Amino acid sequence: MRGAQGDLLRLVATGQAESRAELARLSGLAPSSVSLRVEELLDAALLVEEGAGTSRGGRRPRRLRVSPTAGLLAVADLGAHHARLALLDLSGVPLVVEERPCDIALGPETTLDWMAAAFDDLLRSHAPPGVPLRGVGTSVPGPVDPATGRVVSPSRMPGWNAFPVAEHLGAHYDLPVLVENDANLMAVGEARAWPGCDNLMVLKAGSGIGCGLIVEGRLHRGRGAAGDISHVRVRADSSAICSCGHPDCLEAYASGAALMGALADRGFAVHRPADVAALVADAVPEATALVRNAGRLIGEVLTVLVNFINPDAIVVGGSLSGAEPLISAVRAAVYERCLPLATRDLEIAVTRTGPDAALLGAGSLLLDAVLA
Amino acid sequence: MRGAQGDLLRLVATGQAESRAELARLSGLAPSSVSLRVEELLDAALLVEEGAGTSRGGRRPRRLRVSPTAGLLAVADLGAHHARLALLDLSGVPLVVEERPCDIALGPETTLDWMAAAFDDLLRSHAPPGVPLRGVGTSVPGPVDPATGRVVSPSRMPGWNAFPVAEHLGAHYDLPVLVENDANLMAVGEARAWPGCDNLMVLKAGSGIGCGLIVEGRLHRGRGAAGDISHVRVRADSSAICSCGHPDCLEAYASGAALMGALADRGFAVHRPADVAALVADAVPEATALVRNAGRLIGEVLTVLVNFINPDAIVVGGSLSGAEPLISAVRAAVYERCLPLATRDLEIAVTRTGPDAALLGAGSLLLDAVLA
DNA sequence: CCAACTTCCTTCGAAATCGAAGACAAGCCG
């Protein structure tokens, strides 16, 4: 897909434009040029005309949509013990989402080959005939070097260090391949649900603590570890040594793994972070207190970042995001301690996208690669 | 200056391109189109051809420069007790730089009218005849709402709250007017001296502590207070209440003002932050210890931001930047505590631009406004 | 010194893009 057409298709696919007139406004092209390009996209069966939109006082626009036959994207959100897999159409709408158990500790080759097989499986059972696969993407729970698509010193991924994930996955396909950190993809997916918020911090509170940063509407990658808040030193009464070797990292107190450990010490049966959220939902005092304390610690770290970045919103996702005391404590810390200018219009909210945020984010970034 | 020409002129003015061929490479336009546009800019006397550049193995390029007669920019860097004023040509090169005493506590009208008079003064004495003034800009030592050009709750600027600085200054001129926070402008100015570093944190250590953030080559403004690190809570032995009402803000321990206070308590005669740096240069133990401690505290705050943003470099400027122990302590804290991935290629250095950074930054942003 | 190669810049026909004007299709309103 070359330049101008790609831009137009992207605007339709991302839901920013639904008519030729909107395309003209957003793309900066002349209405006549837009008509020509759209005509070509219709001929190529990448776009379809679908009825009429709502009038804004004049003639009703002819609604444009990405054709369901334009192509599919296969995406995965890879966790430590299970992966969510999905097929999306080019506008990012899921045809099918599945969660399957897996184990990243088996190493990259095994895991990625398993993933490719799972994608084939989904395509066989759910892809309409004749619709081509156009891109493949996955999240990984660790830092990814944006230049090379390699995983870099991931603490939760034994055996994966410096493994060329994108390259290995790409060997199965002659297609654009995307590999990105899970919190980053979650941020991208979430960003589409927050129109008007160009600067967004998306916290992933799961068994680890991650954060994705959207600046001016675009994912901020840094050197691959951007968004890390796990290893910030927090003010704690006791003293814990983190796996990174430093004392009192946020992760050692406020991560899902830390909370699970603390609850297990007190005799609760918790096997995954969602179990912690469940205990909180059941109003178990120990769990609530621990989660609230975790939220306070996270919130105190976020104050620094909110003052510095001035985001439009902080969105909390991940399997602990269902624990209301966590969000409340984050809110309390941020609103109490940050500059008024930074919090005046700051929204702190739970995910609008739900558990598929990273899958949708992968679709969004993949679309860019496909239409490049 | 309309679009395409503006882009080309900007590339030459910012020193990114010196020949038609470079313009073609950087602008994405076809060589033939570049030649046409350059011809028009030469006819309009905005560009001049000036000899030949150095060959890169083939025909030598014909070097292009912005004409010295193309226009001037009047810029100021406004401090609490003095202002630096300059006239720049459109490529950002100063014709004249002066420092004059002033007092922002006299209020916005008085100060800004004084500034306009000072600009007129400079223009009379230093502007070549017939060269038009094309833009006016100033820094202010406080947050600026990017949308309105108003100062917002500035702690060091009594009487300025919500004052429409850009509007008032604009009444003197029928020209683009720029008003921006001082640390932000410093960051923009510094960024041009760090080619290849697209993500930059620029620390201004003066009587206050400010920070400007460059992301993907562009200034990050947030809601106007972005870059603030003054009011981060630090781990301190004693307890001090900051002017913002919270305990143990960084500013209360590590700002030039705080250091001056501490030194004055010990009987030293210090009247401006540079005096602190001078004491350190004279190896006065009390001053060195205080400055080193300030650097450590600042560095600890920066660790959070470095992990989160992964900048390419941290640049330290401001009147305390000459104090070597400050930089060393910042370096020590950041390199010790940050993630290896974040510090692997991180440079922590003193300003390359010197005291005129904010003036040059103002010129850089003004150029964008002039060529819009 | 002279060919071979590089890079820079221009020339000129082809192609893409624009923009003004108008056709088209609604809602609004007495």
Add this chain to the structure above:
DNA sequence: CGGCTTGTCTTCGATTTCGAAGGAAGTTGG
């Protein structure tokens, strides 16, 4: 119901931009 207004989309000549080819002015290397 029939103007009136508003917004959408297309037509078509004018303009801009492109791109391939070639000339100009160097360097490099036998």
